[in-house]
Amino acid sequence: MLLEVKNLYFNYQTNKPLFQNLNLNVEKGQIIAVAGESGCGKSTLLSLIYGLMDWQSGEIMFDGRLLRGPKSNLVPGEADMKFVAQNYDLMPYGTVADNVGKFISNINLGSKKEKVQKLLDIVGLTDYADVLPINLSGGQQQRVAIARALAVLPKMILLDEPFSNLDFSRKFELRDKLFSYVKDNNLSLLISTHDLEEVLPWADKVIVLQQGRLIQADSAKETYENPYNDYVAKLLGEVNLFTEEEKRELGLYKKHYFPHQISITTNGVEAEVSESRFAGSHYRNKLQMKGKPIIVYTDHPLAGTVFVQF
Numbered sequence: 001m002l003l004e005v006k007n008l009y010f011n012y013q014t015n016k017p018l019f020q021n022l023n024l025n026v027e028k029g030q031i032i033a034v035a036g037e038s039g040c041g042k043s044t045l046l047s048l049i050y051g052l053m054d055w056q057s058g059e060i061m062f063d064g065r066l067l068r069g070p071k072s073n074l075v076p077g078e079a080d081m082k083f084v085a086q087n088y089d090l091m092p093y094g095t096v097a098d099n100v101g102k103f104i105s106n107i108n109l110g111s112k113k114e115k116v117q118k119l120l121d122i123v124g125l126t127d128y129a130d131v132l133p134i135n136l137s138g139g140q141q142q143r144v145a146i147a148r149a150l151a152v153l154p155k156m157i158l159l160d161e162p163f164s165n166l167d168f169s170r171k172f173e174l175r176d177k178l179f180s181y182v183k184d185n186n187l188s189l190l191i192s193t194h195d196l197e198e199v200l201p202w203a204d205k206v207i208v209l210q211q212g213r214l215i216q217a218d219s220a221k222e223t224y225e226n227p228y229n230d231y232v233a234k235l236l237g238e239v240n241l242f243t244e245e246e247k248r249e250l251g252l253y254k255k256h257y258f259p260h261q262i263s264i265t266t267n268g269v270e271a272e273v274s275e276s277r278f279a280g281s282h283y284r285n286k287l288q289m290k291g292k293p294i295i296v297y298t299d300h301p302l303a304g305t306v307f308v309q310f
């Protein structure tokens with residue numbers, strides 16, 4: 001096991017613990033998504049693991065060593081980890097290339113230059129090598145910080161919402177290159193997100209935090225098929241939620257159905273279409289089924305009365 005968090009207890013204010021008995025394991029080479037809504041504790045958890053704050057009790061073991069938090073490190077942070085926080089922390093008077101190469105040795109300048117070029121390509125900033133951070137957008141600064149973290153092949157990388165400032169097209173490109181680099185180099189990655197869809201294809205495990213409680217730790221597939229509660233289901237995208245009573249009444253076998261999991265058939269529960277809109281890869285339909293509004297995705301527009309099957 002590369003990282004083991006055992007019975008972690010942490011609070012910012014006395015009598016108001018954020019984490020109580022939090023447990024978490026990360027194996028070498030694993031990509032772990034840390035998901036949860038804003039304020040659930042994702043950034044705090046990553047900061048504690050990296051050693052930026054002291055925790056009150058519990059243990060954090062990393063690579064067979066017991067970590068002791070900020071008091072045991074002369075410079076903040078653990079040597080074999082790299083953390084990309086939400087403030088990026090770039091050197092203002094160094095160029096993009098200087099920032100990316102900050103942790104790469106100067107012994108072989110040729111190979112350093114090559115490495116920096118490769119990292120700039122991964123984060124899509126090849127044309128910005130000589131630019132100062134002040135002239136970059138927030139999303140570009142975020143990408144410089146990611147490239148810098150990848151530069152020295154740490155044993156573990158902690159990324160705090162790394163796609164939060166990126167537009168759609170950039171996000172797809174960066175995601176592919178970033179996760180491939182992590183897998184090719186057998187690095188471990190803890191990546192926080194409030195939007196699980198964006199990391200699901202690559203996550204070996206998904207852990208979900210709700211108000212500081214770790215409520216689910218499963219594979220991506222298991223999390224999708226059996227979200228622990230409504231909160232987890234909603235992190236996975238648009239979803240239809242049913243109460244226990246509705247579940248019984250409608251003869252459903254689960255409480256969460258994603259819109260593509262409901263089909264339109266010739267025999268099923270009757271429903272009225274109130275809206276059918278083109279949404280790119282599908283039509284997004286709003287139906288009223290026994291007074292309950294539901295969303296169903298289809299590949300053609302719907303109208304009038306239809307029959308749905310779960």
Ligand SMILES: Nc1ncnc2c1ncn2[C@@H]1O[C@H](COP(=O)(O)OP(=O)(O)OP(=O)(O)O)[C@@H](O)[C@H]1O
Nearest residue numbers: 012013018036037038039040041042043044045194
């Ligand atoms: N320095 C601080 N002092 C007191 N409370 C704090 C401090 N930093 C964070 N908190 C509180 O701790 C909780 C967890 O915050 P944290 O930043 O870890 O959440 P998060 O899930 O990373 O949120 P976001 O996605 O918005 O960054 C929140 O309720 C927040 O208000």
